[in-house]
Amino acid sequence: MSSKIELLAPGGDIDAIKAAIIAGADAVYCGLDTFNARNRAANISFDQLVGIIRLAHHYQCQIFLTLNIVILEREFKSLTKLLSKLANTTLDGVIVQDIGLLYVLKKYFPTLDVHASTQLTTHNVGQIPFLKKLGVSRVNLSRELNLREITAITAVGNEQNVLSEVFVHGSLCVAFSGLCYSTSASVGNSGNRGRCSQACREEYETTPSGNNFPLNVKDNSAFFDLPALIEAGVHSFKVEGRIKGASYVHTVIDSFRKQIDGFVKTGELLEDGERLYKVFNRDLTNGFLKGDLNQNMFIENPRDNSKYHAIDKSNAISVVQIHEVEENLSNEKQQINTTVFDKIKHLSIEKRPLTLTFTGAVGSPLTLTVVTTDYAAGKTTDEEQTIVVHSNNLLLASDKNSIDKEAVEKRFKSFNNSHFNLTELNLDGIPEGVSIPFKDLTVLKNELAALLNSNTAVIPEVTLPKLARHPKSTENTKANLSILICDDTDLDLTKVTDADIYFKLPDAYKRGCTKYVDFFNDNPRLIPWFPSVLIGKDYDVALNILEQVKPELIVTNNTGIANRAFELGIKWIAGPFLNTTNSYALLAMKEELDCAGAFISNEINNQQMKTIARPENFKMLYSIYHPILLMTSRQCFFQQSVGCEKPRIDNGCMLSCDKSTSITNLKGVSFAIDKQKAGYPSIYNNDQFLNMEIINDLTKLFDGFMIDLTNIGAGDKQSPDKTTLIKLFEQLLVQEGGELSEQLNAQTTLLDMVPESTNTQYHKGL
Structure with a gap:
């Protein structure tokens, strides 16, 4: 059995990323404070990203950066500057929604590996070659797909050399991702810009079927479906949760790591999954994966369900028993927090200290000795890394054109950057009355930059050419x-x-x-x-x-x-x-x-x-x-609103059902629920x-x-x-x-x- 199964973890902040790494994630996806679809997450700065990449790679873990929103025209200038910086890191991939950004990445940043976000709503085999043409190497499939559909798409992905990625745990949107405009139209917070206000988790006026949270679905979990997903050829098992904390991330990733490793080794699932209920959950479902879209996928509690799960499992009845269960769970959660933070507290993402020492003499090359240390393992390594670089030409005696030490300092202090903390720039070893062409200093600087950049030449900053504005194809100005x-x-x-x-x-x-x-x-x-x-x-x-x-x-x-x-x-x-x-x-x-x-x-x-x-x-x-379409779903909106005699959606529902109703939020605003024959259930704005x-x-x-x-x-x-x-x-x-x-x-x-x-x-x- 192949062990090449990637466990992909969420990282909403530095502690969560560290927790994912130490728990055994093969890769972590995280976002900067701009251009990502989780604005509510703490997110990280570029300098922190560089340190995170170094830390992750020390543990053989990859880092993927989320740039998964639609991009506005005015943003491409600053986005291109960011991409130029990213191209000079060892970042392992970028996750993208916008088709225009896919174009820019393919044309101007070919060294960056590109992944298609779930926001691109990839759900059929024809979309794989479309994305392949735009430079995508892997695709995060829509969460609504069942195993048969995943298998078919993954097979086409393998033919196209495109990897597949499936969400195996975490929150579920009731709507198709990328096609939800609910809070965009109502309060101006677009999900396509990372500002979703989660209208699906809101409380509504009690519906005829007796529900106050008619759009709130349980969390997704494929914890016991891993063998089927492996059989389907899925490359990456992705966990949702970039607004979750370090304890949640560590618990979930550690549980999945043990389950995957145990299955690969023995061919059996060895974990019972109970730890997943100790951290935040809305109860768990695998309804989409099994193709069983039933009423049990919904839950009336949009908040943490771990307490209720513990009470149900313990069969506690009396007030005293329930209190004891709650107290025990609280203690367990506190212990989880303590354990996780004890594990990660020594992990450092600090910049690597760097010293530059110049020496030379007439008739010998200018020598640059570079010393740096690595904090990735949580402490300074025993052996410092030393790099020695020599100029191509020899130093010449010259009274008039001696080396301008200020010019040298100006050129080389740029190494005090996102990657390094330049603690010392020592020019004392350069004697007076020697000279070297400035172009040699430039060559020396570029050589050092490449050596410090994993032996890769620094990629120049990209400036996008000015776009031509073409007129309409007809002279008629009328639309x-x-x-x-x-x-x-x-x-x-x-x-x-x-x-x-x-x-x-x-x-x-x-x-x-x-x-x-x-x-x-x-x-x-x-x-x-x-x-x-x-x-x-x-x-x-x-x-x-x-x-x-x-x-x-x-x-x-x-x-x-x-x-x-x-x-x-x-x-x-x-x-x-x-x-x-x-x-x-x-x-x-x-x-x-x-x-x-x-x-x-x-x-x-x-x-x-x-x-x-x-x-x-x-x-x-x-x-x-x-x-105004607010959201479209594969799930039924009528079961939780006006009720339906069918406990689950069957093949005939899509073709024959043509119901309509409405739900009203606590502000008194109503939204139309509409299901056309042969159409998906959808919710529309009143206007x-x-x-x-x-x-x-x-x-x-x-x-x-x-x-x-x-x-x-x-x-x-x-x-x-x-x-x-x-x-x-x-x-x-x-x-x-x-x-x-x-x-x-x-x-x-x-x-x-x-x-x-x-x-x-x-x-x-x-």
Whole structure:
């Protein structure tokens, strides 16, 4: 049996990282105080990162840095400076969500190993080659997948030389990661920027089924499923928990280390997992992994469940018994804390002290003796490391051009940096009246820098070239209207407008479904619109539609479909749920996969859009009217809200269920729960997104504006007349003089027809 199984630990702060290392983690992922998706974690500074890498490598542990948020245009300058610094460390990998950042890493920082974050929602086999084209070496798979699906994706990953990574323990999002906009739309805290406010853990008004925390799912644990994951070919077992402390991290990692090692050695699971209940948990479930999506995956307690587990296990009944159990658990937790901090207190991430001593004489080379020590093991090593470097040329006697000691000091004091603490720069060994060319000093400095950088030449800082801003492909300044529908009863709308009409395909299909092949062949004007999530057989059917119909153009929110469209030579447009927020994402999709255009994310604001540079012959699009999706889930929202007679989701639920209801938070704000036939359960904002301002503000930037007429997310609200909506939006888009009164009338009428609307995100942004 292979022992090459990586245990990947979370590190939210320095103590947690040390605890993970000493507990036996093969790798730790952590974030700096910027550009990472756990803003609530303590996180670390760059100087601390350098020390952490050195400490981890001393214990044969790798360090991965999280850069797993969407990136704004203005941030690439500072981000590139950071990447230039990272490229000169021995960092083992970066974890990325943003497609534009993937492009920059592949093109300008090829020495950095790149991992795809779970925020990229990787859940089908077509997404692996898509990410491979963008330079990804490993992929963190969506948490919603079952073992069969993981096995299939991992097999394709092995063919593509892309490693797979699966979460085996920790908190579960009820929503698909990367596709949750709940707190972005409601309070401006975007999960795609690391500021999730955890609406799924909030208390709501008691639902008809009697629940106050209807979105709160138990924690994930595959502690007893490790053999199946090993059999599936998974490379890395990842533990969630970057906002958890050192005691939690050490306990969980140590438990998994013993379980993995025991199984590899004996072929049996030897650990009972009880230690996992001694630290924070919301009770544990493996429902997603087993493909058993049942009511027991939810729990009414969003906080620590360890006390209740201990009470249940002890069968305590009386007040005295319960108090005794609680007291014992508290003592155990205190003992865990004491033990962990005793283990890590001597581990140092301090900078390595460095002394530079220059010596020489006429007729001999300038000699630089470097002494440094290593604190990684928790104490100074017995033997100091000494490096001796000589200049290429000999020192010459010179009264006029003697070595400028201030110039030497100025050049070499840069070694007082994130890696080293320059404690001494001694120039006393250089006699008066000797000279050496300054270029020799530069060579000497570069040679030393390489030796101190693991014998690797220092990579110069990268400056991204200025992006070309290409105009629209047409001279017409007017932006075109496009329409999204999802029901064949809306085909009559093709008779009332010349606008492009997208037809939204379902998330799920009966196996072998072919009706949409005939449908698109019979209605060639319709442009197929592929959804974000297409898992297993549903991806296979969607792929068959694409391959059989071979339309001239599609819109896709799924990167697996995008990759296949590219392979077939079909023009494709990136949908709004690919979270496109910067120019480099446009370049990535155009240059690597021949993308024809993209919808710009509705999460960014007016000013953030203005800075995006259009590639040549590329369309930029934007949705100006649609329901505001808060989250999409593979789990059922109705079991915990209005109740359902089925204890678990079966294959028929996706295809046949079309319920709708709402939940209301304690502030009195209601959210619509909507489940379309063949669609995933979703939650929507009470307001519709309606942005008429952008038409006047940014028409020169965009080729087209879309309106969503699918009725999805409307719940039991009466939808406005679709023909009237189309005519009103067409009037808004007319730019010729003399039409201002019609535009104003159209705006007033639209506000009357859509009274519950907002465009707050257009002003707030990310």
